[in-house]
Amino acid sequence: MKAIVYARYGSPDVLQFKEVEKPAPKDDEVLIKVYAAAANAADWHLLRGDPFLLRLGSGLLKPTNKILGADIAGRVEAVGRNVKQFQPGDEVFGDLSGCGWGGFAEYVCAREDALVLKPANMDFEQVAAVPVAGVTALQGLRDKGQIQPGQKVLIYGASGGVGTFAVQIAKSYGAEVTGVCSTKNVDMMRSIGADHVIDYTREDFTKNGQQYDLILAANGYHPISAYKCALSPKGVYVMTGGSMAQMFQAMLLGPWISMTGRKKMGNLLMKPNKQDLAFMSELLEAGKVVPVIDRRYPLRETAEAIRYLEEGHAKGKVIITVEQNNANSL
Known part of the structure; x- marks a missing residue:
């Protein structure tokens, strides 16, 4: 072969x-x-x-x-x-x-x-x-992020592999979803169900005063302190991808921030398993994720x-x- x-x-x-x-x-x-x-x-x-x-x-x-x-x-x-x-x-x-x-x-x-x-x-x-991107998004939102219906959820790096799944999965859970992407991907972001779209070339979501119950960072280069400011008082930040600096901040600073306040911050290491893959298959079959x-x-x-x-x-x-x-x- x-x-x-x-x-x-x-x-x-x-x-x-x-x-x-x-x-x-x-x-x-x-x-x-x-x-x-x-x-x-x-x-x-x-x-x-x-x-x-x-x-x-x-x-x-x-x-x-x-x-x-x-x-x-x-x-x-x-x-x-x-x-x-x-x-x-x-x-x-x-x-x-x-x-x-x-x-x-x-x-x-x-x-x-x-x-x-x-x-x-x-x-x-x-x-x-x-498999990899879909299950990563699922575990980040459901397991690490504890997503709930009606929550305000922001996906950073929403136009990438994990991000496009995360937007659709969050919508399937009944969340109000904001996707952050570049100008060329704004229309695509709306087409897959994002309620709001932020063009990061024109607006910095960490400085616009909005706060979110759950932030999933699938990419990006903001320091962990900026994500913390954009979280609601009991919000959760989950890093699934990004720069090496972000990864180490999430691993080292995330647990300390989580212990010293009500906001929870950390990173996700995806664990392959058949149950989550089967769950993704059900979402595909139902047309909730494309x-x-x-x-x-x-x-x-x-x-x-x-x-x-x-x-x-x-x-x-x-x-x-x-x-x-x-x-x-x-």
Whole structure:
């Protein structure tokens, strides 16, 4: 089979489109013919081995897993003897970040607890966009943010992968949602249901006097003190993405602020799980969430997809498509 392989840390230039051995499923695994995958920030962080602490889990000097890609969608081709939930022909999607990665390939094996069935009303590219970004948004809002109907919720970095899901998920919970994005994404933000849109090139939401019950920061560069000022007296701030400075502020200062006042501030480390993925599948099936896809790249151009994602201007998700017509002769 063809796959995107990297043998050393570096820029997207180190990625190679090459022939590798097709995997065989273990007793508790499913073999999936991949139709689509999605690129995430985690892919380029792992590719570069940066921040360095990542290498404690991914290989100190060179990567342990040679094929990136966590978000996948495809069709079950074979199952191990202990697999109970799936059978050949099932259309599935899932998050492989907890079971070896490997999604940027024509085939991949995964544990059955990393997968759920694809909703019939969604195509493979749409569902491939969901696992990492969708579940991150869900856990940030519901678990860390304790979202409630009628709350004023602000999503910073609302036009990105996590942000576009967060806006729609917050609306599904009955919140009044404000999305913060750049000028070019204002119309898109309204189209996915944001009640209010702030163009950060024209207005600083931390200085306009408005306060919010819940702020989810999926991107951005404001100091934690600025977010604190924009919170209501018992408000909650959750950081799911942003600069390294923001991450360390949320990790180090967030707990102290939370202990010394009524406002709660911290960061979220998304934990993949089948229940949350199934919940996202229900939202997709009900039409409450529709994935926003910015660009699609064929598998052989995965390096270009990651370069584009690294620039930080993607509107929604970046999808990797795997050609199905005579795929093995690519």
